[in-house]
Amino acid sequence: MDSSDYFESYQDLSIHQIMLRDAPRNKAYKQAIFDNADQILGRRVLDVGAGTGILSVFCAQAGAAKVYAVEASNVSKIAREVIKENGFDKVIEVINSRIEDTVLPEKVDIIVSEWMGFYLLHEGMLDSVIFARDKFLKPGGLMFPESATIYSAPCCVPSMFDSWGNIEGVSMKSFSEKLRTEASHKPSTVSVAKEHILADPEVLLWIDLREVTQKEVDGFKVQHIAVATKAGKYQGICLWFTCTFPSFVTEPVTLSTAPEDPETHWKQTTIVLPTEIQVEQKAPIAYELSLARAQENPRRYNIEVTMLDPAEVEHPEYCACHMTKCILVWAMLEKYEKESMGK
Known part of the structure; x- marks a missing residue:
């Protein structure tokens, strides 16, 4: 799957339906953003791989002054509709572009992204998030996660x-x-x-x-x-x-x-x-x-x-397995502990 195929795959709305119905995912991001509302209030935020825009809306609800929602696929059109539907089209700017090709007028205070793939790395967006951090995040800026x-x-x-x-x-x-x-x-x-x-x-x-x-x-x-x-x-x-x-x-x-x-x-x-x-x-x-x-x-x-x-293979020092060598180590440690407590 090359880059074009990757982004085209995210035009399949069923993928976004699955993510939007993932309650633990959505609740974790919302809680993290709202718990840090004092850090977000009045700040500039970059949402990398914004999808349908839910994380951008969370940031706007928490008081962000400006959110740049960057989405490479055509789902960016839906993001614009969702953002307008929630009354944040003056705060959130949707940019239909790969983050590597994006030009922003300023550095941002915070980067938020749901970039994780299966077992974290598979088909994830980690490289893009690292690129965005190095190019757009102010020194000392926050990363979510x-x-x-x-x-x-x-x-x-x-x-x-x-x-x-x-x-x-x-x-x-x-x-x-x-x-x-x-x-x-x-x-x-x-x-x-x-x-x-x-x-x-x-x-x-x-x-x-x-x-x-x-x-x-x-x-x-x-x-x-x-x-x-x-x-x-x-x-x-x-x-x-x-x-x-x-x-x-x-x-x-x-x-x-x-x-x-x-x-x-x-x-x-x-x-x-x-x-x-x-x-x-x-x-x-x-x-x-x-x-x-x-x-x-x-x-x-x-x-x-x-x-x-x-x-x-070498076992850890405090291995609790049933092999003889590890049982002997535990016995020696227990004996040493008892002797130390007796002094």
């Missing part, structure tokens, strides 16, 4: 693989194995229930939107040792993200796509393993995960998961 975090955890996905034993009296397990093989070649966007997460989540990547560069999100590789918090079928690696907004008075607002939180249109992303493994509670699960920007399309990323042997 200002940081984002990607998490991963081993999981089972029974909704995909565990219902094929009896299809009206016919076993289709051989079909399910073919389905698993096919699914292991590309990430799947599915809802993963919190009870199907097999271990505590690990941070894959933390992004500070105020400082991150495009090069820093070209790719990364991490290695994790997760410890199963329950017995279950280890069938894949689940990815999700959170975004945090600036705050000066209240607790920071966080938009979360985690399995335990209300479902969003992003759901979760699962990298399915070609074979499943039955794990027991406290079993170590070792894996390496890499994300690299696709050369043929910089808006997409290639994901690779490598299953590792837990006995052959």
Whole structure:
């Protein structure tokens, strides 16, 4: 998908319908903007990828003196109608342009954007937001959101693989194995229930939107040792993200796509393993995960998961798995703690 195809895809109103019906998404942005009304009052705001204009309207409602709503697709025509419908056509200026081609008459105090894609980075607008920040944001200006975090955890996905034993009296397990093989070649966007997460989540990547560069999100590789918090079928690696907004008075607002939180249109992303493994509670699960920007399309990323042997990789100092070496470390730590308290 090249740039023209990407922007044309956002002319499909069904995409905007899905986003506008995503209550956790909309509520998080509205609360973050209204909680920071003192910072927005009388200020200049840039909305990158404004879509139908809802975030621009939120900013105008919070007292922004001027909002530049930049939208590359023809949905900008709808944004103008929505903005006029809400009585803010004197405050919000809609600009039908790629942000990279946009010319503004001034720098702005605040950038707001809903740029996130599946697992945060896939087909997202992060590069465009970084470009806008470097070109248009005043020093010390605010970013909404200002940081984002990607998490991963081993999981089972029974909704995909565990219902094929009896299809009206016919076993289709051989079909399910073919389905698993096919699914292991590309990430799947599915809802993963919190009870199907097999271990505590690990941070894959933390992004500070105020400082991150495009090069820093070209790719990364991490290695994790997760410890199963329950017995279950280890069938894949689940990815999700959170975004945090600036705050000066209240607790920071966080938009979360985690399995335990209300479902969003992003759901979760699962990298399915070609074979499943039955794990027991406290079993170590070792894996390496890499994300690299696709050369043929910089808006997409290639994901690779490598299953590792837990006995052959270094465990964290306080690993709680059931391997002998980790049990001995915990025993030594407990003994040291007791001796220290006895002194």
